[in-house]
Amino acid sequence: xxxxxxxxxxxxxxxxxxxxxxxxxxxxxxxxxxxxxxxxxxxxxxxxxxxxxxxxxxxxxxxxxxxxxxxxxxxxxxxxxxxxxxxxxxxxxxxxxxxxxxxxxxxxxxxxxxxxxxxxxxxxxxxxxxxxxxxxxxxxxxxxxxxxxxxxxxxx
Amino acid sequence: xxxxxxxxxxxxxxxxxxxxxxxxxxxxxxxxxxxxxxxxxxxxxxxxxxxxxxxxxxxxxxxxxxxxxxxxxxxxxxxxxxxxxxxxxxxxxxxxxxxxxxxxxxxxxxxxxxxxxxxxxxxxxxxxxxxxxxxxxxxxxxxx
Numbered sequence: 001x002x003x004x005x006x007x008x009x010x011x012x013x014x015x016x017x018x019x020x021x022x023x024x025x026x027x028x029x030x031x032x033x034x035x036x037x038x039x040x041x042x043x044x045x046x047x048x049x050x051x052x053x054x055x056x057x058x059x060x061x062x063x064x065x066x067x068x069x070x071x072x073x074x075x076x077x078x079x080x081x082x083x084x085x086x087x088x089x090x091x092x093x094x095x096x097x098x099x100x101x102x103x104x105x106x107x108x109x110x111x112x113x114x115x116x117x118x119x120x121x122x123x124x125x126x127x128x129x130x131x132x133x134x135x136x137x138x139x140x141x142x143x144x145x146x147x148x149x150x151x152x153x154x155x156x
Numbered sequence: 157x158x159x160x161x162x163x164x165x166x167x168x169x170x171x172x173x174x175x176x177x178x179x180x181x182x183x184x185x186x187x188x189x190x191x192x193x194x195x196x197x198x199x200x201x202x203x204x205x206x207x208x209x210x211x212x213x214x215x216x217x218x219x220x221x222x223x224x225x226x227x228x229x230x231x232x233x234x235x236x237x238x239x240x241x242x243x244x245x246x247x248x249x250x251x252x253x254x255x256x257x258x259x260x261x262x263x264x265x266x267x268x269x270x271x272x273x274x275x276x277x278x279x280x281x282x283x284x285x286x287x288x289x290x291x292x293x294x295x296x297x298x299x300x
Contacts, residue, residue, distance in 0.1 A: 011248050012256060012296060018240040019260020021233055023268055026261075028230030035219035041230075043208055046201035048231025049238075053194035056235065060190065073186035080179035080192075081199030083172040089207065090169035097162040104166045109258055111170020116251035119178050126182040130249045139295025140255045146287030147262045153280035154266065 038092030042085065077126070102151045109147060113140065174254060180238060181245035193239040197231070259288045 025045075033041035094104045123129030176196065184192035245253045266281050 008248075009296065011244065011252075012292060014240065015244050015248065015253060015256030016260035016263075016292070018237060018244065019257040019262070020264040021237045021240065022257060022261045023264040025230050025233045025237055026265075027268065028227045028233065031227035032223050032230065035221075035223035039204065039208055039211075043201070043204040044228060045231035045234055046197050046204055048228055049197035049234045050194065050201050050231075052232040053190065053197055053235045056190055057194060070186055073183050077179055077183040077186065078195045079199060080176040080183065081196040081201075082203050083176040083179070084196060085200040085203040085207070087169045087172045087176070088204075090165045090172070094162050094166040094169070098159060099162050099166055103163075104169070107163060107166035108170035108173065111167045111172075112174045112254045112258065113170075113251070114167075115171045115174025115178070116249075116254035119174065119250040124250075125178045126185070127178060127246065127250065130251075132251060136252070136295055139291045140251065142291030142294060143255050143259050143288050146284040146291060147258055148284075149280055149287065150262050150266060150284035154276050154284055156275045156277065 033092075038088055042088040046081075046085065074126070102155070106148060106151050109144065109151075113144065174250065177241050177245055177253065178250055180242045181250075184239075184242035185246055189239040189243040190235075192242045193235050196238050197235065256292070259292060262288055 029041045029045050032044055036044070091104050091108065094107075095101050099107070117132070118124065119127065120130040120132060180192045180196050183195060241253060241257065244257075248256075263285050266276075266285055269276055270281075
């Protein structure tokens with residue numbers, strides 16, 4: 001039990017820091033978007049990211065685990081980048097409507113939660129099914145409520 | 157009527173974020189989180205090339221010289237972000253990954269706003285961050 005809790009805690013910490021990376025990324029990509037537009041910004045970020053990933057793969061190649069018995073990925077698993085690229089088109093449209101940035105972020109948050117809950121319950125796209133405890137759902141509600149307060153009441 | 161189209165689009169954007177995270181997570185099971193992040197960026201880049209060519213840039217290009225060079229690092233941060241998300245979703249599930257990344261994003265953006273002196277409502281920022289942290293700790297308490 002103790003081991004389980006410790007392990008979970010480091011997952012929580014990594015996930016939390018990953019959210020911090022998203023803030024830094026948004027800041028940088030927002031600066032590019034200010035000068036060149038949202039689509040240009042995303043195009044540049046994906047291009048730079050492709051090169052950065054190639055460099056990282058080459059540098060880390062020797063440390064790669066030799067996964068012998070891994071099942072090959074289905075073709076569709078390589079296409080996650082399509083929906084990522086389309087996201088930019090949608091959000092760069094909606095920020096310029098009455099929804100503005102706050103509405104876009106809040107609704108995006110709702111969409112992510114609905115997808116995440118559905119994906120866990122149904123086990124979508126080859127990832128394991130998960131039953132969600134009531135405690136987890138309550139903690140999700142608290143985190144979403146706190147986020148909405150920051151989005152709608154935290155800004156002047 | 158008009159606003160509901162935009163509401164649907166913004167909501168769909170969130171669904172798409174979840175969808176790509178799920179798909180990238182599946183790819184990382186067969187390859188590695190970093191390889192999954194590479195494919196996400198390479199395929200996204202190809203798609204954006206097609207979109208850019210078909211609709212043209214959405215903004216005049218004379219603002220490009222105003223972009224600080226450091227801002228181009230955003231793409232490299234994105235590689236770590238996607239790799240980390242793919243690694244997480246296979247371990248803690250889609251809903252936990254989504255909610256904890258949102259939590260980290262919200263708290264860090266409040267810290268960044270305060271550090272950069274962006275005006276904001278102190279009580280709402282405090283209450284929001286407190287609720288988020290309380291939610292994380294509540295969810296962490298051992299289950300029966």
